[in-house]
Amino acid sequence: MIKLSINGLLVEVPEETTILEAAKKLNFRIPTLCNHDDLCVAGNCRVCVVEQLGGKALFAACGTPVAEGMQILTNSLKVRTARKHVIELLLSEHNADCTKCYKNGQCELQNLANEFSVGDHIFLDLLAHKEYTIDRFSPSIQKDDSKCIRCQRCVRTCQELQGVNALSVAYKGMHQKISTFFDHSMAEVICTNCGQCINRCPTGALVERTYLDEVWDAILDPDKHVIVQTAPAVRVGLGEDLGLSPGERVTGKMVAALKRLGFNSVLDTDFTADLTIVEEGNELLSRLKKAIVDKDENTALPMTTSCSPGWVKFIEHTFPEFLPNVSTCKSPQQMFGALAKTYYARAKDIDPKKIVTVSIMPCTAKKYEADRPEMRSSGYKDVDYVLTTRELARMVRQAGIDFSQMKEDHFDRLMGASSGAGVIFGATGGVMEAALRTAYEIVTGREVPFTDLNIMPVRGFDGIKQASVKIENCLDEWKFLEGVELKCAVAHGLSNARELMRAVKNGDLNVHFIEIMACPGGCLGGGGQPIPTNQKIREERAAAIYEEDMSMPIRKSHENPEILQLYEEFLGEPLGHKSHELLHTHYKERERY
Numbered sequence: 001m002i003k004l005s006i007n008g009l010l011v012e013v014p015e016e017t018t019i020l021e022a023a024k025k026l027n028f029r030i031p032t033l034c035n036h037d038d039l040c041v042a043g044n045c046r047v048c049v050v051e052q053l054g055g056k057a058l059f060a061a062c063g064t065p066v067a068e069g070m071q072i073l074t075n076s077l078k079v080r081t082a083r084k085h086v087i088e089l090l091l092s093e094h095n096a097d098c099t100k101c102y103k104n105g106q107c108e109l110q111n112l113a114n115e116f117s118v119g120d121h122i123f124l125d126l127l128a129h130k131e132y133t134i135d136r137f138s139p140s141i142q143k144d145d146s147k148c149i150r151c152q153r154c155v156r157t158c159q160e161l162q163g164v165n166a167l168s169v170a171y172k173g174m175h176q177k178i179s180t181f182f183d184h185s186m187a188e189v190i191c192t193n194c195g196q197c198i199n200r201c202p203t204g205a206l207v208e209r210t211y212l213d214e215v216w217d218a219i220l221d222p223d224k225h226v227i228v229q230t231a232p233a234v235r236v237g238l239g240e241d242l243g244l245s246p247g248e249r250v251t252g253k254m255v256a257a258l259k260r261l262g263f264n265s266v267l268d269t270d271f272t273a274d275l276t277i278v279e280e281g282n283e284l285l286s287r288l289k290k291a292i293v294d295k296d297e298n299t300a301l302p303m304t305t306s307c308s309p310g311w312v313k314f315i316e317h318t319f320p321e322f323l324p325n326v327s328t329c330k331s332p333q334q335m336f337g338a339l340a341k342t343y344y345a346r347a348k349d350i351d352p353k354k355i356v357t358v359s360i361m362p363c364t365a366k367k368y369e370a371d372r373p374e375m376r377s378s379g380y381k382d383v384d385y386v387l388t389t390r391e392l393a394r395m396v397r398q399a400g401i402d403f404s405q406m407k408e409d410h411f412d413r414l415m416g417a418s419s420g421a422g423v424i425f426g427a428t429g430g431v432m433e434a435a436l437r438t439a440y441e442i443v444t445g446r447e448v449p450f451t452d453l454n455i456m457p458v459r460g461f462d463g464i465k466q467a468s469v470k471i472e473n474c475l476d477e478w479k480f481l482e483g484v485e486l487k488c489a490v491a492h493g494l495s496n497a498r499e500l501m502r503a504v505k506n507g508d509l510n511v512h513f514i515e516i517m518a519c520p521g522g523c524l525g526g527g528g529q530p531i532p533t534n535q536k537i538r539e540e541r542a543a544a545i546y547e548e549d550m551s552m553p554i555r556k557s558h559e560n561p562e563i564l565q566l567y568e569e570f571l572g573e574p575l576g577h578k579s580h581e582l583l584h585t586h587y588k589e590r591e592r593y
Contacts (some may be wrong), residue, residue, distance in 0.1 A: 001013065001015070001016060001492060002014070002017065002067065002068050002501070003069070003070070003441045004022065004066050004067070004068070004069065004070035004071070004072065004297055005070070005072065006019075006022060006023050006026055006028060006072045006073075006074060007026075007028060007072070007073060007074055007075065009026050011025055011026050013025060013066055015065075015066075015586055017065065017066050018041070018062060018063065018064060018065055018066050018071055019050055019059065019062075019064050019065075019066060019070075020032070020035065020048060020061040020062045020067070021434075022048050022066050022072075023050075023061065023072075023074055024295060027287050028074050030048045030050065030061045030074050031047050031048060031112055031115070031123050032045065032048045032061075032062055032250050032555060033045035033047050033090075033109065033112070033149065033151050033202050034047075034062070034151035034152060035048065035062040035109055036156075036157075036200050036332075036534075037199070037534040037535065038157070038161060038520065038534060039153060039156045039157060039160065039161065039531075040156060040160060041063045042062075042063070042152055042153075042156065042489060043060040043062055043063035043153070044150065044151050044152050045086070045090075045149070045151050046060055046082075046086050047083055047086050047087065048060055048061040048062050048279045049061070049075050049079060049082050049083065049086070050064075050073065050079055051071060051072070051073040051074075051078050051079050052070060052073075053071035053072075053370070054071070056109045056504040058078065058079065058082055062072070063433045064393060065224075066143075070114065075257060080116070082116075083112075083116060083205075083341040084118065084124075086388070087109070087112050087113055087116055087118055087249035088121060088122060088123055088452075089120055089123055090109060090120060090149045091109075092115060092121060092123040092124060092125055092126050092127075092155045093127060093130065093149075094109065094146070094147060094149060094203070095127055095132070095144070095147050097373065098110055098420050100250060101147070101162070101204040101205050101208070101377055101536060102207045103203060103204035103207060104140075104204075104556075105317055105476075105533065106403065107202070107203050108202035108203065108204055108298040109149060109203050110203075112408055113455060114167070122495065123544070126174075127146065130146075130332070132145045132146035133145055134146070135185050135186050135423070136152070136189065136209070137185040137186065137187040137188070138185065138186040138193065138209065138368070138370045139187070139193075139367045139368050139370075140186075140193035140195065140208065140209055140364040140365060140367040140368045140478050141186050141195065141197070141198065141206060141207075141208065141209065141364060142194060142207050142208070142209050143186055143205065143206055144204060144205055144206075144207075144561040145177060145178070145203040145205065145269070147203045147204045147397060148177070148178055148203065148205035149202070149203055149205070150169075150176055150177070150178060151202060152169060152178070153168050153197075153200040153201060153202065154178060154197035154200060154201055154205075154206055154545055155167050155168055155169055155178060157196050157197050157199075157200050158196070159499030160495065161196060161493060161495060161520065162192070162194060162196055162493060162494040162495055162518075163313060163494050163495030164190060164191070164192055164194075164314065164494055164498075165190070165192050165193040166180060166186070166189050166192070166193050167179070167180060167182075167191075167197060168180075170183070172370050178205075178252060183442065188192055190317045190318075190590075190592065190593070192310040192313045192314045192317075192365060192494065193309070193313065193364055193365040193368040193527075194310035194364065194365050194494070194518045194519055194526075194527050195208060195308060195363065195364030195388075195519075195526065195527015195528055196510075196519060196520070196527050196529050197527075198364060199527055199529070199531055199532075199533055201370075202297055208245050208364045208381025208388050208389075208390070208527075208528060209364075209367060209413050210284070210391055211367075211385040211386070211387060211391075212387065212391055212394065212398075213551040214385055215358055215385050215387060215395075216395075218356040218358070218384075218385075219261065219262040219263065220262070223263045223354060224354055224355075224356050225265070225348075225350050225354050225355050225356070225439065226262075226264050226265075226355075226356045226358060227263070227264065227265045227267060227340050227344070227355060227358065227361075228258055228263040228266055228267065228357075228358045228360060229267050229268065229269045229272075229333070229336050229340075229357070229359050229360070229415075230254060230255075230258070230266075230267075230272050230359075230360045231268060231269045231332075231333070231359070231360065231361045231362055231363070231366075231425075231426065231508055231521070231523060232269065232273065232292065232422065232423045232424070232425050232426035232430075232523065232547075233362040233389075233427075233523035233524040233526060233529065233541070233545070234254065234360050234389045234392070235249060235250055235251040235254055235544075235548070236249055236250075236426065236524060236541045236544040236545055236548075237249070237362060237389045237456075237524065237529045237530050237541060238250050238389050238392060238393060238530075239253075239403075240255055240530035240537075241389065241393035241530040242393050242396060242397075242403040242404070243403070243404060244403075244404065244443040245540075246536075246537045246540045246541065247537070247539075247540030247541045247542075248544065249372055249544045249547065249548055250403075250558075251408075251548065252391050252407075252408025252409055252410070253368055253403060253404075253406040253407075254392075255408070255409045255410060255411055256406040256407060256408060256409035257396050257403060257406055258360075258392075258399055259277070259400055259409060259447075260399065260406075261395060261396070261401075262340045263358070264289035265412050266409075266411055266412055266416070267336070267412055267414075267415045267416045268397055268415070268416050268417070268418050268422075269332050269333060269336055269359070269361075269422075270332075270418030270419070270422030270425070271334040271336070271415045271416060271417060271418050271560070271562060271563070272333070272336040272415070272586075273338070273421070273423075273557070274330040274333040274418055274419050274421060274422045274434075274557035274558075274560045274563050275332070275333060275335055275435070275557075275563055275566070275583070276307065276329050276330075276331070276332050276425075276431075277422075277431075277434045277437075277438050277557035277558070277573055278438065278557055278558055278563060278574050279329045279434055279575065279579060279583055279584070280305070280306075280327050280329045280431075280435060281404065281435050281438045281439040281442065281557075281558075282442070282574040283303065283327055283328065283329065283575060284327075284439060284512070284513055285439060285483060286575065287299050287300070287303055287444065287480075287486075288301075288481065288512065289480065291421070292480050292481070292484075293480045300322075300324035300325040301325070301409060301512060302489075302511045302512050302513055302514050303325055303326075303327055303513055303514070304326050304327065304352065304503065304513075304514040304515070304516060305326075305327055305432075305449055305514065305515045305516060306324070306326050306327040306328070306329055306330070306331065306530075307329075307331045307332065307425065307517075308331070308363075308365070308516060308517045308518045308519075308523075309331060309363070309365040309366055309368060309369035309518075310363070310365040310494065310518025310519065310527075311364070311494070311497060311516045311517065311518045312326065312369075312587055313368070313590070314442045314494050314497065314518065315407055315501070315587075316587055316588060316589060316590040317590045317591070317592055318501075318592070319497065319501050319505070320402065320589035321505075322485060322501065322504070322505075323586075323588075323589065324326075325378060325586055328423075328580075328584040328586060329583060329584060330375070330585055331369065331522055332422075332425065333359050333361065333366055333368065333369065333370070333381050333383060333386075334370070334375050334382055334383060334585075335582075335583050336357070336359075336369070336381035336383070337359075337375065337378065337381075337382030338375075338377050338378045338382045338414065338582040338583065339378075339383065339415065339566075339582065340355060340382070340415070341355050341357070341378035341380050342570075342582060343415075343569075343570045344415060346570075347414055347569075348414075352378065352379070352380055353380070356383045356384050356385070357382065357383050357384050357385075357388065358384065358386075359383050359385070359386045359387070360387050360388075360389065360391075360430045360526050360528070361386055361387070361388060361389070361456050361509055361528055362388070362389050362426070362523045362526035362529045363388070363519070363526040363527060363528050364384070364388060364526075364527040364528050365518065365527070366528075367386040367387045369383075369386075369503035370382070370383040370384075370385075370386050371578070372585070374585045374586070375583075375585070376584070377581060377582050377583075380464060381500050387528075388527075388529075389528050389529050389530060390528060390529070390531070390568070391528075392411070392457070392528060392544070393530070406561070412564065413497045413562075415562065416447065416562070417560055417561060418547070418560060419552060419554040419555055419556055419557050419559065419560045420453075420549035420551075420552035420554065420555035420556075421433070421434035421437055421438070421549070421555060421556055421557040422434070422549065422557060422560075423545060423548045423552065424545055424546065425465055425523065425548045426461075426522060426523045426524050426541075426545045427457050427459070427521070427522045427523070427524055427541075427542045427545045427546070428461070428515075428517050428521055428522035428542075429455075429458035429460070429490045429492075429515065429522070429545050430522060430545070431515045431517075432455075432458045432467075432488055432490050432513070432515040433454075433455040434557055435445075435513070436448055436455055436458075436486075436488070437453055437455070437555070437556050437557070438556060438557050438558045439486075440469060440471070441556065442478075442557070442558070443471055443475065443478040443481055444471065444472070444473060444474055444476050445475050446473075447556075448469065449469070452550070453469065453555055453556070454546075454570060458488065460491050460548075461492075461520075461535070461538070461539070461542075461589060463491065463492070463493060463495075463496035463499070464489065464490070464496050465489070465490040465491075465502050466487070466488065466489050466490075467487075467488050467489075468485050468486060468487045468488065469485070469486045469488075470483070470484075470485045470486075471483070471485075471486055485513055487510065487511040487512050487513075488513045488514070488515070489509065489511045489513075489514045489515075490514070491513045491514070492516070492519065492520060492521060492522050492525075493517075493518070493519065493520045494518055497516045497518070500514065500516070501537065506581065508578065520538065521538035521541070521542065522542075524538060524542055524545060525538045525541075530543075551554065
């Protein structure tokens with residue numbers, strides 16, 4: 001343990017603790033722009049400088065470990081002056097048209113400029129001397145170099161947290177910029193559209209492509225029937241952007257707000273999450289039958305999930321040889337879109353041309369997924385517009401709705417009912433857990449042998465998790481699985497996905513079923529969720545998701561009455577002709593560079 005003083009107060013912390021961390025222990029806030037709890041230390045911005053009593057130079061608090069007897073000042077005249085000058089230097093190269101910026105009021109640089117009363121510039125304004133560009137080609141992410149402060153949070157996020165390396169630092173000195181491979185558009189490189197860079201960008205340099213105006217236009221068009229679906233992770237994140245505590249469940253308030261906004265029908269993506277489980281579970285069992293009974297050597301195992309569009313694009317670029325292993329099931333969002341313009345339209349006697357489908361997602365990659373050419377099996381664009389959790393919060397504020405005072409309401413019927421298994425899709429391991437609850441019961445006629453259906457080995461925030469379930473006393477038609485130990489693996493975050501797939505490729509990991517979510521923590525940590533996000537917030541969101549699951553009257557996907565009704569009235573049977581036509585697809589190899 002190391003003893004030191006900060007602003008005259010004594011503190012004792014473990015060796016290798018940084019000054020920044022030690023100051024937090026005494027409740028002293030040291031401002032930063034490049035530092036983030038999820039990322040390695042960089043020390044790029046220098047906003048966090050502090051003074052050591054008697055020392056000549058200032059230290060970056062985020063990257064300086066404590067030493068015995070240190071006497072640190074975090075708010076001396078020298079420190080405040082240095083910070084103010086650093087902020088002014090950043091502003092000299094920054095497009096400070098704040099009132100027109102998408103991040104206005106939520107920008108860390110803007111907050112610091114206000115905090116340190118930056119007024120008249122004492123440095124030359126270099127903005128006019130730089131050739132800045134705005135990349136709007138991606139359907140998910142907008143990149144504006146004029147607002148970049150080169151803190152490199154996005155680069156570290158893309159490289160170390162996600163292992164994608166779509167962003168990197170190019171050039172040096174005054175020419176330094178955050179760029180892509182050969183400075184191509186974000187739409188043309190290996191970017192998976194996960195949006196984790198957006199979640200960590202302190203300014204408006206990286207933001208989601210917004211479709212708010214298009215959605216408002218559709219709602220206000222009397223000739224349109226606008227359906228909205230909400231993903232499971234939205235209900236445990238939305239409140240954060242509307243003044244509530246992280247992880248607070250707001251399902252009922254969210255539904256009430258959506259109805260107040262003017263959507264014609266408010267439905268639940270959890271419904272098609274349940275549908276995904278029925279289709280995906282049967283697909284897994286079908287593959288196992290082909291491998292074990294038919295001895296088909298071409299059967300692609302292990303089968304991987306396909307719910308995460310960030311993961312799907314990642315495997316298209318990085319492990320294309322495993323594309324046959326990806327489940328052919330579309331994601332719940334896209335299943336919903338296909339059914340909205342076929343099953344729903346027929347049941348409600350509405351011309352599908354008049355139906356507009358809007359998704360509220362915790363994910364920016366869903367915007368890209370909705371634009372895929374594969375996602376038009378209804379004869380139309382299955383999902384017309386995708387909004388993030390943050391964009392929905394913006395809509396609520398625009399409409400002048402006092403969210404905290406909303407009385408709870410319920411999802412509309414027909415594609416609005418769901419089970420607890422659908423809810424846990426929002427957390428890493430949730431798809432695997434939901435699939436095991438259904439697949440085990442299909443094969444044995446009994447509930448999965450875990451207390452209260454909670455399959456704890458696949459839960460938690462370990463980067464890669466493994467679990468197995470031994471199948472015993474099978475029903476007659478599934479006797480070929482008797483005694484089989486069904487082995488599963490779960491990964492979240494694309495750096496962990498890479499590690500897991502390399503293990504499969506090298507023969508070091510032998511499993512039957514793999515779940516991969518592109519974002520840390522799963523969808524609850526998605527690139528469209530409220531900012532900030534860190535491990536503590538992700539844990540609180542996860543706890544809320546599991547609480548909602550436990551509170552549901554039905555907790556297994558195959559017992560959802562609206563799913564049973566869907567098969568009886570429209571689809572026929574899992575993996576049937578109609579299901580393959582609307583709910584399944586295939587993906588293609590993409591260039592690595």
